[in-house]
Amino acid sequence: MARRRGSGSKKRGYRSRKAAAEARQARAGGWKSALWTWTKRGAIACVAIALIGAIALFTSVYFAAQSMPSYSELRQSQTGQTILVRARDGSQIVELGPSYGQWLEADEIPQVMKDAMISVEDHRFYSHFGIDPIRTTGAIIEGVFGEDRIGGTSTISQQLARNVFLNSNRTMDRKVREAILALALEWNFTKDEILELYLNKVYFGGGAYGIDSASRKFFSHSARELSLEEAAIIAGLVKAPSRYSPTADIDAAVSRANVVIGQMVRYGDLDPAVARQVNVDAVNLREEVGQDSIRYFTDWALPQLDLLLPSGTFEPIEVWTTLDVGMQRAATTAVQSNVPESAQGALVSLDRDGAILALVGGTDYVTSNYNRATDAMRQPGSSFKLFVYLSALESGYTPDDMVVDTPVTIEGWSPRNSNGRNVGEIDVRSAFAYSTNTVAAQLGNEVGFSNVASMARRFGITTPISTFPSMVLGSSEVRLIDMTRAFAAVSAGGESIEPYGILRVTTADGDELYRHENARSYRLVPDYVAAGITDLLQTAVATGTGRAAQIGRPVAGKTGTTSENRDGYFVGFSSGITTGVWMGRDDNGRVGGLGGGTAPARAFASYMRYAVRDRPVEEFDTDLQLPDWQLEPDDEYYFGEEGEYYYYIDEQGNLVEPGRSERIGNGEFDQEGERREPRDPLDPRGMDQERGGERPSVTTGNRPSNNSVNRPAEEKPPAAASDDFLERATGREVPDDRPRQRRSDEALVNERRD
Known part of the structure; x- marks a missing residue:
């Protein structure tokens, strides 16, 4: 009986395994059947969609062919439209068609x-x-x-x-x-x-x-x-x-x-x-022969009509621009009269609201219509230090702070001053005025090269900016119109500026198709930073490298000269007009004697004397109203209720924090019984911690500490602008900043930069 039960058990086990296998096969067959079904449905759907698309395409082509003009009508039709371009005063400057x-x-x-x-x-x-x-x-x-x-x-x-x-x-x-x-x-x-x-x-x-x-x-x-x-x-x-x-x-x-x-x-x-x-x-x-440099301006401005006007506008139109004919003529003469032999020159001049008053893209439009004012990317030299010092002022420096002009090495890069000398202790104002390279390198290293790049982006530089140490001397290529825009924002007290060239567009019958509206303005830096950098820029022209740009009224600006005199830059402003000048060779060759403080500065002065002649003299606002976090402790800045100091000194000369009775001098202990070192409110080390991250290795001489203080946590200087802010402010997509330089840092050691 046991054997029969065992045998029956085996048979039942066999049938059970067989049934499971059959079930698995049935399930697999079901999946295959479902897959085949969906495949057929997908193929049918694709064929149906293709058939519907073919019918729609055929129908569209058929009706387009039926409605198309005849061959003779197409022969007689003309492509393009006549465009009458007018200056800001309404006078006709060119007719294109x-x-x-x-x-x-x-x-x-x-x-x-x-x-x-x-x-x-x-x-x-x-x-x-x-x-x-x-x-x-x-x-x-x-x-x-x-x-x-x-x-x-x-x-x-x-x-x-x-x-x-x-x-x-x-x-x-x-x-x-x-x-x-x-x-x-x-x-x-x-x-x-x-x-x-x-x-x-x-x-x-x-x-x-x-x-x-x-x-x-x-x-x-x-x-x-x-x-x-x-x-x-x-x-x-x-x-x-x-x-x-x-x-x-x-x-x-x-x-x-x-x-x-x-x-x-x-x-x-x-x-x-x-x-x-x-x-x-x-x-x-x-x-x-005989074409005017106004074509540089129209070549830049008129393509914007594709964006400003409704699609399909083919009728004759009149374009009223911001160009001042007299200023354009003066700008052309200034560039042609001062540009070195075999070199090219460019000039951009902006009014206080961003309107382009004059634009010269080269010495001769017929010889070359390449627009060096808006398209050429060239190194700006020391004029790029604008962004270094803006970052330093925003981080707590003032024009009167003392720094040290001493040999410096940052990540193996050792910049030298153009005169080959170091003068030791110097104030920030003089370091900027005389374009001291070693000080700029130290400041860039202290505030962070990425922060300098962010400041340049904030002020409208649209080209890629490297974060190598040499970037503080202008090794990243920029466009002249962007640099001029940045200086115009300083002239505007730190408010963003958007260059524009078209005021309005009308039909030949006078119907208005477009009218310019000023872009929303954004504050780029606090008032005191704008006042501080204006102070430095004014000094650079009054007593520094930009003396050739003087015109008998207040001028603020900065020179720039690149390695082996390949590029000369001067950008500055006076009486609400900001003008940038570049000179150099298209092949990036050397130009003997070219420097930002020579031909470009002279061309700037020649043009600006005419441009501002009918404008009132304007003094610059360089009165620094420093924020509370930047004031010294002995200014007795109060936090909270009156009588509660952030720091004060007891009768023994020890520093005491608010709300504490313990002294923090040598040998004193805190509430936990641990020895505490005295805390110096003038110690700048906290500022580096606030900026975050490690600084590149730097070797310098002794450097005096600046007048900055540890900032209260609840009141810090404004952070660098985000990419979203910059895209709204500039109206352009912000490119990625990648490490990028045309020449190695070692090659820049011996560069001459003013």
Whole structure:
């Protein structure tokens, strides 16, 4: 019986395992069945969505093609609008608008021009149907997995659709409409007709629309006579007309033309043997004369209309600007008269509200329309010390505090003064006035190089700023307009300034399309910090390195000279006008005798004498009303009820804290019975603890302590502004500050900086 029970038990166990296996198989089959079901549903949904999308696309293209103007109507339409630019007094300063040459039929256009344009802009032009799936897919993959943004995917048909029907806003909606219109163009017209429209309407810069206008502008002859080299130059302009313009930068134009030649060889439109004989440098360019430097200003201001005006504004308009014609003329003369031979110069002048009164981007707009006032990034030299001393004043220094001009080494970097000497004990005011490098290095190290970078960002510097020790001497590259803006904020008493150039825009009939409203102002530093830095800037001009900038009335400013006299800077203000001047070579070469206190300061003075001539003389507010936390203990600053001192001294000369009766002198004990060291309210060590973090290693001579005191916990100086605040104040995205320097710190040891 036991065996039978055992046998039955085994059979039941076998059946149990079999049933479990069958159940597992059933469950697995169920999961597979469910997966297959959802897969089929997903595939059906994708097919349905694709089908609906195809129907929608076909419908959109069909209706776009039906509503599209005829070929003859497109030929007669003109791209672009006439813009009449007026100065702040209403006088006309320039009229800008499209320039069209003769319309060339397809058989009149040289074949080299067609081949050059197709090779560089759309080499699959004759094989796609308006959009290039291969090019678009590759660009999307590169944009997702590579480092480049999605771009450069527009075919010739898409570019024509954008030029004729749309604007250049980079939005997804515009790209979708562009693709639909490109397909409609391909529906309605032949490839040769599309290419003819494109070559007669595309923009080549300088107001020139179409290849005939461009040929006459750059080469003084009809496009019917274009050579291979000339066709390559014109084809290369489409990507960036201002950057590759042969009248702006011949080297860039030649380099781009050689890229076009290479593309023609690559896609079989040019024999390699012929390409080897091409010499783009030998092309004869048309000489232009007589263009005014006002174009530097209009080149900066007018592109902002795309943001200021409603989309689709194509009618003729009048733009009323902030530019003062007399000041612009004086600024141009000041730069041209003082710039060293073979060097370039730039000037930006702002009114107290940020209005641009004058802007000069170079010595000759015809020779080079590159705008050095708004686009060039150059080292500002010691003018960058503005932010070092602003940080020091905010952290507790005053102009009368004593520091020591002594050899210093910070993280292996040993800056030297331009005269090679050290004078020992000196006050902050004199150290700034004489642009003492060793003191600036010590102050930057004490307040923290990241805090100096944050101060520069707070005042509107938009370029990346390194936090290497040498940054205190201006090793980070900046734009002149940003530096001028920073000094204008100081002139405004520490309030933020936003430069602007357009007052209002009207139609030809007088209907107002836009009117400028002043941006909200933010306080960047407390009043006493603004007063203190103004004191230092005024002294720098009165007795320091900026003496050449004196104009017979109060001037505050700062010079800057970089290594081997490669850049000269002067930025300053008087009577509500702030002006910045830069001089140097475009190739960053040496300029003999150039310094911030020489040619740039003289150009500043020459211009400012004219600019402020009708303005009342204004004295600077340099009266420092220090905050309570910065006052000395013997000023008897009260905390709480009257009679309760923060510190006081008993009759034995020991320091006593409020609410304690125990003395804190040598040999005294606290309430816990522990020996306590005397606490010196003038000991500055607490300030370093408050700033947080360790300082870089620094080796200096003896340095006297400053007049700063331990601050009460409830009353500290304002913290550095956050990125959100800076983006609201500057209106720009704040870039990351990365360690960045053009030359090594060791190479900066022997730099000459004023």
